[in-house]
Amino acid sequence: MNRHAMTYLNDRIASRSRSLLRWLAPLALGLSLAACQQQGAATEEPPLAGAAIGGPFTLVNKEGKEVTWAQFKGEWRIVYFGYTFCPDACPLDVQAMMRGFNQFSEAHPELAEKVQPIFISIDPARDTPEVVGQWTAAFGPRLMGLTGTPEQVKKAADAFAVYYKRGEDTAGGYLMDHSRITYLMDPDGKPIAMLPTDKGPDAVAAEIAKWVK
CATH class of the missing domain: 3.40.30.10 (Glutaredoxin)
Structure with missing residues (x-):
């Protein structure tokens, strides 16, 4: 493969990589937000948390x-x-x-x-x-x-x-x-x-x- 063909191929790979990154970025953000939401739901605070209820008897x-x-x-x-x-x-x-x-x-x-x-x-x-x-x-x-x-x-x-x-x-x-x-x-x-x-x-x-x- 000559030098010009090699340069063209490298440019095409770089271009496709940039396009792939542009497509993956929103997806990664969405997955990250979904994970945060799931984690928040899993750590829901109990409704009576911190209430002065219960004690020795x-x-x-x-x-x-x-x-x-x-x-x-x-x-x-x-x-x-x-x-x-x-x-x-x-x-x-x-x-x-x-x-x-x-x-x-x-x-x-x-x-x-x-x-x-x-x-x-x-x-x-x-x-x-x-x-x-x-x-x-x-x-x-x-x-x-x-x-x-x-x-x-x-x-x-x-x-x-x-x-x-x-x-x-x-x-x-x-x-x-x-x-x-x-x-x-x-x-x-x-x-x-x-x-x-x-x-x-x-x-x-x-x-x-x-x-x-």
């Missing part, structure tokens, strides 16, 4: 043994405050919570082992350890029921920003006014999200799966 389980918040270190926790004599709200909420948890457990059995559902009574006058144990058992063996003295219950409720108050008397006994929140807490005991029990088990399972990895 000492309560008792169905056997009357002391249980502290620190004992759950390293476990994800689902926490609901209610009372066993509740005629409607608590059973509905806890049922949706546990059915959602069970769905999550079937789909992700290994992850579910790291999650502890907890029911805390805000009616210690009637909710003895035995009563709480019998009530929670109706929703499955994984649900832990806790109660305590009025002082212990108040400390736990205050730590989780839970409102409760004795309500009106009825033929079946007095009612309790209380907030209806189901918290998902991370292994360090920090708040992550509120589980949507009002939207049913499917929504609860999806929200758990979104955060528990």
Whole structure:
């Protein structure tokens, strides 16, 4: 190949290289942006991040043994405050919570082992350890029921920003006014999200799966 042919060939290669670079540059930028967007979605901040929710408490389980918040270190926790004599709200909420948890457990059995559902009574006058144990058992063996003295219950409720108050008397006994929140807490005991029990088990399972990895 003579010198002129070689020069022509080199010029053609350089020209095609410049054209290829002009075509690849926007594509590379697009892929880079897409990767950033995916990374941003994967690191979505939990809705309750930084909230002053959760804290130390000492309560008792169905056997009357002391249980502290620190004992759950390293476990994800689902926490609901209610009372066993509740005629409607608590059973509905806890049922949706546990059915959602069970769905999550079937789909992700290994992850579910790291999650502890907890029911805390805000009616210690009637909710003895035995009563709480019998009530929670109706929703499955994984649900832990806790109660305590009025002082212990108040400390736990205050730590989780839970409102409760004795309500009106009825033929079946007095009612309790209380907030209806189901918290998902991370292994360090920090708040992550509120589980949507009002939207049913499917929504609860999806929200758990979104955060528990």
